[in-house]
Amino acid sequence: MAAGMGISYQLPIVSYISFLALFFSFCTISPTSSTSLKDDFIKCLHRNTNIDFPLEQTFFAPAKNVSMFNEVLESTAQNLRFLTKSMPKPGFIFNPIDESHVQASIICSKKLDIHLRVRSGGHDYEGLSYVSEIEKPFILIDLSKLREINVNIKDNSAWVQAGATVGELYYRIAEKSKVHGFPAGLCSSLGIGGHITGGAYGSMMRKYGLGGDNVLDAKIVDANGKILNRTSMGEDMFWAIRGGGGASFGIILAWKIKLVPVPKTVTVFTITRTLEQDVGNKILSKWQVVADNLVEELFIRVIFNVAKNNGSKTVTTSYDALFLGDKGTLVKVMKKSFPELGLTKKDCVEMSWIESVVYISGFSSQTPTNFLLQGKSPFPKINFKAKSDFVKKPIPETGLIGMFKKFLKEDSAMMIWNPYGGMMAKISESQIPFPHRKGVIYKIQYLTVWPNSEKKPNRHINWIRDMYSYMMPYVSSNPRQAYVNYRDLDIGMNKRNAKTSFKQAQVWGAKYFKDNFSRLVRIKSKVDPDNFFRHEQSIPPLHV
Ligand SMILES: Cc1cc2nc3c(=O)[nH]c(=O)nc-3n(C[C@H](O)[C@H](O)[C@H](O)COP(=O)(O)OP(=O)(O)OC[C@H]3O[C@@H](n4cnc5c(N)ncnc54)[C@H](O)[C@@H]3O)c2cc1C
Ligand SMILES: *[C@@H]1O[C@H](CO)[C@@H](O)[C@H](O)[C@H]1NC(C)=O
Ligand SMILES: *[C@@H]1O[C@H](CO)[C@@H](O)[C@H](O)[C@H]1NC(C)=O
Ligand SMILES: *[C@@H]1O[C@H](CO)[C@@H](O)[C@H](O)[C@H]1NC(C)=O
Ligand SMILES: *[C@@H]1O[C@H](CO)[C@@H](O)[C@H](O)[C@H]1NC(C)=O
Numbered sequence: 001m002a003a004g005m006g007i008s009y010q011l012p013i014v015s016y017i018s019f020l021a022l023f024f025s026f027c028t029i030s031p032t033s034s035t036s037l038k039d040d041f042i043k044c045l046h047r048n049t050n051i052d053f054p055l056e057q058t059f060f061a062p063a064k065n066v067s068m069f070n071e072v073l074e075s076t077a078q079n080l081r082f083l084t085k086s087m088p089k090p091g092f093i094f095n096p097i098d099e100s101h102v103q104a105s106i107i108c109s110k111k112l113d114i115h116l117r118v119r120s121g122g123h124d125y126e127g128l129s130y131v132s133e134i135e136k137p138f139i140l141i142d143l144s145k146l147r148e149i150n151v152n153i154k155d156n157s158a159w160v161q162a163g164a165t166v167g168e169l170y171y172r173i174a175e176k177s178k179v180h181g182f183p184a185g186l187c188s189s190l191g192i193g194g195h196i197t198g199g200a201y202g203s204m205m206r207k208y209g210l211g212g213d214n215v216l217d218a219k220i221v222d223a224n225g226k227i228l229n230r231t232s233m234g235e236d237m238f239w240a241i242r243g244g245g246g247a248s249f250g251i252i253l254a255w256k257i258k259l260v261p262v263p264k265t266v267t268v269f270t271i272t273r274t275l276e277q278d279v280g281n282k283i284l285s286k287w288q289v290v291a292d293n294l295v296e297e298l299f300i301r302v303i304f305n306v307a308k309n310n311g312s313k314t315v316t317t318s319y320d321a322l323f324l325g326d327k328g329t330l331v332k333v334m335k336k337s338f339p340e341l342g343l344t345k346k347d348c349v350e351m352s353w354i355e356s357v358v359y360i361s362g363f364s365s366q367t368p369t370n371f372l373l374q375g376k377s378p379f380p381k382i383n384f385k386a387k388s389d390f391v392k393k394p395i396p397e398t399g400l401i402g403m404f405k406k407f408l409k410e411d412s413a414m415m416i417w418n419p420y421g422g423m424m425a426k427i428s429e430s431q432i433p434f435p436h437r438k439g440v441i442y443k444i445q446y447l448t449v450w451p452n453s454e455k456k457p458n459r460h461i462n463w464i465r466d467m468y469s470y471m472m473p474y475v476s477s478n479p480r481q482a483y484v485n486y487r488d489l490d491i492g493m494n495k496r497n498a499k500t501s502f503k504q505a506q507v508w509g510a511k512y513f514k515d516n517f518s519r520l521v522r523i524k525s526k527v528d529p530d531n532f533f534r535h536e537q538s539i540p541p542l543h544v
Contacts, residue, residue, distance in 0.1 A: 037137065038092045041108050045094075048104035048225075053097055058145075061092040069093065073130065076119065076144060076191070076375075080383045080452060082127025090117065090130065090140035097145045099219070099227065099253050105141050106251065107225040110532060114139055117535070118251050120162045121191015125386055125487040126496070128535045129194060129246070133497035143193055146253065147375075153177050153259070157216055161254045162193025166202075166211075167361065167372035173259060174354035174369070181262035181353050184211030188361040189377035196255055197246040198485030199434040203322040203360050206422030207296045208260045212242040212432050213423075217256035220249070223532040227253065233527075240523045240539075243434035245484045245512065248520075248539040249527055262353040267323040267330045268360065269347045274307070274314045281400050284317060286340045288394035292421025292441045294337055297324035304415040306408060313408050322356055382449045385461050387468050388486040389444040389475040390436050391417075399474045406470050410463045414447040435514040436481055444475070445486060465490065484512040489536055496536065505540045 038061050045053070053059075060072045072093050077083055091114070096102045109116040115138040119129035132138040147164040149172045160169050167188025173180050183204035185195055192211075200211030208214060217230040218241060228250070230238050241249050278284060287302060294300070300321040307316045319341055323330040327348035334343040351359070354369050362378040363371065395403070407413050420440040429435040436443065446467055448460045468490075472480070482491060489496040492507030500508075509517030517539075524531075525541040 037112070037114065037139075040112055041092070041094070041114070041139070044108035044111055045101065045104045048107050049098070049100040051098040051100050053101055058095045058097060058101075059092060060095075062089065072142070073140070076122030076142075076189075077127065077130050078123045078189075078377065078379075078381065079125065079127050080381055081385070081457075082131045087127070087131050088133060088136060088138070091137040093140045093142055095142050095145045099146070099221075102141065102143070102146075102221050102251055102253060103225040103227060106221055106223065106532070109139065110223075110225075115534075116141055118193075118247055119143065119191075120193025120252075121165055121189060121195065123187075123190055124194065124246070125384075125485075126489045126536070128487060128537070132535065134499050134536060141251070143191075143251075144375075148254075151176050151259075153180060156180070156259045157256055158182075158259060159254050159256050160192050162191065162252050164192050165372075165375045166190045166192055166195060167357070168375060169257075170354060170357045171369060171372040174352070174357075177259075178264050178352060179261055180259040182211065182257055183208040183214060183260055186360050187378065188357065188363075188372050189375060192255060193252050194246045195485070197241060197244070197252065199243045199432070199483070200485070201418070203299045203301075203356075204260065204262075204324070205424055206292075206294075206299050206419065207324060209423045209427050210243070210432075210434060211257070212434060213427055214258045214260065215242050215255055216258050218242075219253040220251065221253060222250045223528040223530065236523045237527050240433060240520055240527075243432040243484075243513075244516075244520045244523075244539060245433075245487075245537070247533050247535055248524060249533060251533075263324055263326075264352065265326050265350050266353050266356045267325065267327045267348045267350050268321060268356050269330075269343065269349065270318055270320045271341055271343065271347055272316050272318040274309055274316055275404060276309065276314060278317060281397055283319075283340045284400065285394065285397065286338060287319070287417075288391075288441065290338050291417075291419035292425070294419070294421075295333055296422035298330070298333060299323075300338075300419060302415075302417040304407065304413075304417075306411055306413050315404055315407055320360070322360060326350060382451065383454070383457060383460075384447060384449045385464050386445055386447045386486055387464055387488050387490070388446070388483040389468075389471060390440045390481040391442050391444060391474065392439050392476050394441065395474045402470065403474075406467050410448055410460065410467075412449045412460070413463070413467075414449070416445045416447070418443045418445070429514065430516065433513050433516045433520055434484075435516050436483070440476075443483060444471070445483075446471075479510040479514065481514070482508075482511040487537060493536070500536065500540075502540055505537075508537055509539075 060069045062069045115135040118141045120143050143163040146161040148161045151158040153176050166184050184200040185202045196211045303318040305316045419442050425438040429437050448464050450460050492504045520539045524539040
């Protein structure tokens, strides 16, 4: 026993010394700070690409120029919650200007064993594209300089690089044709790269389905740094990337999308009613019954806000619509299906499809359409937390009364109800990983926002969690479904800054993808078994 202890006492000394030796030699050749990490990365990139990258315009590190670094980091980041001082920052940011730079970035991150995050438009609800709270150090590959768009009207298609915004895409389509469009997101600053990976819905979803339903091909860099297209990646991987969530299978370089027909003239309207103006929730209750049954050309979403009405609080309910047709037809449709709203021709504005994009995006009506080319968000940057639900039977009056009571407890509360039906109900749950199809009447998004000056941000988070638990009896169950593009680290996880177990992943996996989750896991295990592409809620391979 004693001898044994002697031996085991000596061994650590030997290994301690060799450890020290190893440690020092390791130190001299290996990254110890983000500066040398960056230099090693740059050296490695040079070995793996023939296309030059001017460092001044492509590399941003805090040690070099912290204000420039922050500017680039914050440029497209939409949620201020993840830009606070205490949030971990990337060691450096690299903006590839050639596709080979993305390939080289993957090869070099692997070689240097640095965790990588990828960003296209920066709208991730939990900041996952620019903050890692689970791995240190990490670097940011920002695709904002890869934003070429090639529209081919003859072929009814377009190739769009990941860093382009949907606003730019819509503009480039409209520039070539007044009768073509694309059915993706409403907010013009969304990055097409990340957006389509989660499905991508917009105001033409009832007519044409999701952006993800209208993808023809893709160019993606896989975990080995290889560029693949639909043929070379195979139908499994091509299925997974159109709705299985961002940054799980590879880095999308570009999407080839299918254009859809739009009429020369479309019509929009916004009609707002306060609680007092909708006694007994007559209008809202009727909307719940008709929203998914209206003609497919008509999309009426409902936006709820807290407002002051003569000194007392109320909720404003705005019916915000796009109709793919003229106002005469629209008024007839509304008279027949939804007379309770009282729509008249005076409420309707006819315009081109691209003008409706600007309108629905939330810009003021004077905004010229070429504003879409600036990639700017129509919304001021703010701290926010959001959640989503899917509703399969109308919420009864008693439920609505309680809902509004809760809603009024939060000054900055917002809700958006988004109608389904139409094409959404015709596409099967297995077509792409996005499973929220037939039977869904509408989707709810809950939202709360607060400024940086807020002393108690947690009260907002607590409010939205409380709201979410109140709504449980009225929304989908087993699983309670959620939209992956409204990423929510509350679901299926104990805390946001811990790695998830496979068991936990199955919980959020079922909510975002229903049974499609298991196919996503099988595909992940095949195309990225070492889990190179990972974040707090990425699809896990089987053995992890
Ligand atoms: C103001 C606002 C409005 C929104 N409106 C809509 C809407 O109308 N319809 C809708 O469907 N959604 C909407 N969303 C949600 C939006 O679709 C998602 O946040 C989407 O992921 C954004 O894509 P992004 O490229 O802008 O974001 P990013 O933050 O850049 O990326 C999101 C996720 O995808 C990953 N990713 C980014 N680029 C790539 C790539 N090239 N290849 C692989 N993975 C990548 C990121 O790592 C991250 O995990 C909205 C979000 C915001 C903040
Ligand atoms: C650092 O970057 C800022 C832009 O954010 C620029 O104005 C400034 O001149 C830069 N400083 C140096 C020393 O390069
Ligand atoms: C896909 O890639 C393969 C192999 O690189 C190539 O032969 C083929 O032409 C590409 N297909 C398309 C449609 O671009
Ligand atoms: C506010 O109160 C005034 C006076 O009581 C009333 O005339 C007005 O209609 C009220 N406004 C709204 C929006 O209810
Ligand atoms: C996709 O999910 C749906 C809904 O849960 C399920 O019915 C279907 O079998 C899944 N498809 C695949 C290919 O896993």
